Amino acid sequence: MRAAYASALSPEEPLSGLTVGDLPFTSPDGWVPVDVRAASLNHHDIWSLRGVGLPADRLPMILGCDAAGVDPDGNEVVVYPVVEDEADPRGFSLFSERHPGTLAERLAAPRENLIPKPAGVSFAEAACLPTAWLTAYHMLSRGRVADASAVLVQGAGGGVATAAAALAVSLGKRVYATSRDPGKRERIAALGVTAVEPGARLPERVDLVIESVGAATFDHSLKCAAPGARIVVCGTTAGHRPEVDLRRVFAMQLEILGSSMGTPDELAALLELVAAGTVRPVIDSTFGLGRADEAFARLAAGDVFGKIVIEP
Missing domain, CATH: 3.40.50.720 (NAD(P)-binding Rossmann-like Domain)
Known part of the structure; x- marks a missing residue:
């Protein structure tokens, strides 16, 4: 499957380790495959390319924490980005730290991490939220x-x-x-x-x-x-x-x-606020997965207002 991933780490030139190419889809037992319709970038992705929280022995690692897509039953879902992880000192990790991230055509996630996406919220808007x-x-x-x-x-x-x-x-x-x-x-x-x-x-x-x-x-x-x-x-x-x-x-x-992150219930409440039209995510720009290098360069340059969305 097509993915944007860290192939090398560089504290000084993080974008030099970003690669867009094909990687095999993998899934831990009991996790659910999600066809990704939209994902979004965070500064966490650039820190990962610098090697912060991502050691070289985990490469290649698909980047991205945020995604919205469709589960095997055809349900439109938003992926909660925090995974319980006994191997991590914090007791949890984010997608792209120990498990493949969201900047790909497909993602594996625990079923309890899948939050129903309200019909009034687009995939791009939903991908900005997690x-x-x-x-x-x-x-x-x-x-x-x-x-x-x-x-x-x-x-x-x-x-x-x-x-x-x-x-x-x-x-x-x-x-x-x-x-x-x-x-x-x-x-x-x-x-x-x-x-x-x-x-x-x-x-x-x-x-x-x-x-x-x-x-x-x-x-x-x-x-x-x-x-x-x-x-x-x-x-x-x-x-x-x-x-x-x-x-x-x-x-x-x-x-x-x-303060750090939030809970699945808070993500569901946030989705309902967006569905009700109380607030709308601010989207800076949208890129296809093949232009992920341009999206990362825009984020790294600091010229962003709102979220950058990637649509596989």
Whole structure:
């Protein structure tokens, strides 16, 4: 079957190890084959090509965590990307870490990982949800968004941040989002968000901060937080060792919460929100599997607004 896979690892030139070609379809006992109709890219895929979480002895490894497709009974499904894994120190792994990923014509998955896709959600939209959008949904839940009036999202443009901003707007919150790129600020504003430059003073302190950037924005996140606010962290794309003024943390009684992925039930709830038209995934661009190298280059260049979809 046709697939986009890691054939070599390179920390400095990760895309040099990306190959599109034929690999045999394999499936652990008891898993279900899914014909993939759409998949989407995440920065996790580029980190894999760098060798982070993917050792050389597992190559070749089909990349991709997210997919929507059709099971053997003809049911349209979305694949939950987390697999229980006793061999992993975390107790779980994502597709493309220990088991072949989603950027292929076919995928094997545990049956319990298959979530019904509502009829009102396209395969492309559904493929955007399992990692970035689910992470954003879980972050908002962890941060008790229901109790928040105003939300700050750092680094809008990427998959998680854009999803968090769109979801918070759909929940009726006042949303501020930062981006260095004027074009991205214009696009995020079109979603009903107040877009600002990084480090800009906000007209109010916020109750919830969605933080996926890290060291470059964390001081700003602290300064924008209202008393009792929650700062929810899911990533560190711009440094993982911020300087934290602990005086502000205890004086303002702030909560700093870590967050990673979400649950199958949350993915099902997110799908229902999309099916109801409450929110729609933001798709940056769509590529065929044969143009996966172009899709990866676009993601690596950082010019993305929303999700990149691959349609086998």
